[in-house]
Amino acid sequence: MDDSKQEKRKEEYIFGLDIGASKLNLFVGISEGENVRVVECGDFPLKNADEFDSVVDTIQQAVQVIENSTRVDVRDVYVGIAGKHVRSYSFQGIVTLPTGEVREEDIDSVQRQASAVPPSAGEIIHVFPGEYSLDEEEHIRNPKGRSGRRLGVEVQVVTARQNAMQNLGKMINRAGLNVAGYVLEPLASACSVLTDDERELGVALIDFGAGTADVAVFVNDSVRFTTSIDYAGNVITSDISRCLNVPISLSKAEEIKKKYGTCTINNLIEDETFPVPAVGNRGDVQCSRKLLANIITARVEEIFRLLNEKLKKSQIDTIINGGIVLTGGCCALEGIEDVACRVFKKPVRIGRPKGMSGIQEAYQNPSYATGIGLLYYANKQHREKKKNETSKMQIPDTVKKGFQHFVEIIRKYL
Template identity: 70%
Template structure:
């Protein structure tokens, strides 16, 4: 528990919720200006992410335990979202400038026009504006104040099936929480693991969890592309359960993956083995660790090849000079970055959460990148809201001051 919580205002607490395919992470943080202090994290195994009651029960447990340990009411949470129900679209907009100068309202209008989607596209989660064009000029990051006749922009719009958002919102509400906002998970993870240089140079962040492998491409500090592949840690676990010398349950296969799994084939002793409990009353069976590594490596390579093919299809492989950053629970597999480097033919490293005070060493782990990144995102929104409140209060004060001056003038003149 944070020893200084008595000194913190209630409104400065922020919360991030990551509902994965295998676990629930609930994070509590404190907004400290541009930085965030991590107070608590609850890491709770999820029996079945497809069963409504199981998710609600796990969320309720997480909320109860964190409220007890952190001594604060957990309410408005930013919820990560990813997977097959999330889609990404690229659209362009073009507007005429009535004053021949770019104003704030012109920027809003061109973004709104570019992000107008058909109903079947789903509910909009994010709109990421790219670079602007102004007449024959291109590559403009902020066009405000420039002179011209026509303003254009290309935006990346991320949507989700409405029923998927509704189902998550119902689970969160049933657990006694409120959804402050939905956040694309690789976007959240990027907030925790990417450097400014990587964003500027161009980088593909790949978040490999249990249920999906999600990618977000950043170029010149803006989101250029997002995508989701419905193949990740769970399918690797399924392969292990079927392809060893003896069949094992998915639960046991997951344990074996975490304990003995690796992508570094060259570092294994040829005849190295590990014990696998037999089915029923049968005794233990010794299985080859090299075979386990081959099973894992084959599927990991396939996942990376599919993602690489998708990046090439959208001509993004040539703009990610900063390389590939891997994060998510699967990235704890030793040697996974070596497989990625061979497939993508780019520099690769594992992204771990950093740059936050209060973060325990146990959570400086790629599997917590999304949860901690949600706190970064929550803090950004918290600061924006406080700035709006401050601006509103200042405007009200100015109006009151002007009214008092007018009253004095009327009284004495």
């Protein structure tokens, strides 16, 4: 491959950075039209996600490994963002139509008015327009070209606390990278796991990770609601550390959760046990796997109940007709979808990344949904940018062709 082709190909590379509470994923993909080919994934444990220098060092380590394996410079990354500091607000806007017909500029105007959030709301990450109203008519998806006097819209604005955004940006910049864009993590996950039918009906996506459990409700291409709680996988690990009949460290409890953890209690043999190393090299202690399953299931059920209460409090549960989709590392727990089904009383499935080429079987895992989804989101942004650039270029080309045609007519008749 010659240098020019190599350079052209490098422009098609896209990068997604998912910084979780226990691990960091750096995904590399290549845009192939509407599709994305996953080239590489750096999966790195985070020793301390709350320590600034530790995160910077891990990002740098990830970048070095990825650059060595792909021979492509990693610079502009799309970064996932989630947590309790992320909020969603519903705002309404209404404008008078000066021409009596809805134009593109009227749609832009009403969206800007509706998304003019106060500074106290935080920094805007996304603005999702919902349905429009035109005079007395409601539930309009695209009002362009219709006649009327007043155009209204309800938008969902997703914001993040400003200092949290600044600190995240600082870490990434300190590691030598640029932020191409921040993406709500459930939105990124949705790009890789949701179906068109689920979106059309209304679906809640729950990203159940180590540090937080985040939920976002989607209707078509719009996020209607998002919230987060600090109860997630790390709390389950802490429960295991405290509640087994032998004291163990958090790291050992995490290992036990991954190896022996389950939410399917009824399928366990009554006296089934697993070995746990006792403190001070005193040999192994046999612990009940049923006790472990009860510890895990109780906390998982509580986490789902807290999320369900938030959905009901916002009266958003009534539009979730497409069910619940679970993603995130905790989805590796056997039977977790059955617990969710009991709590939410809706159909539940595990969301695995799909629809993109180059995904090895190991990446078709719920814990990679956000990282791969970031590539999907980045690809969509790149395609829209190219489309806009092409449209701008077509105007001068049209003028040029028109002038050439005019010259040909003059020559013909002179």
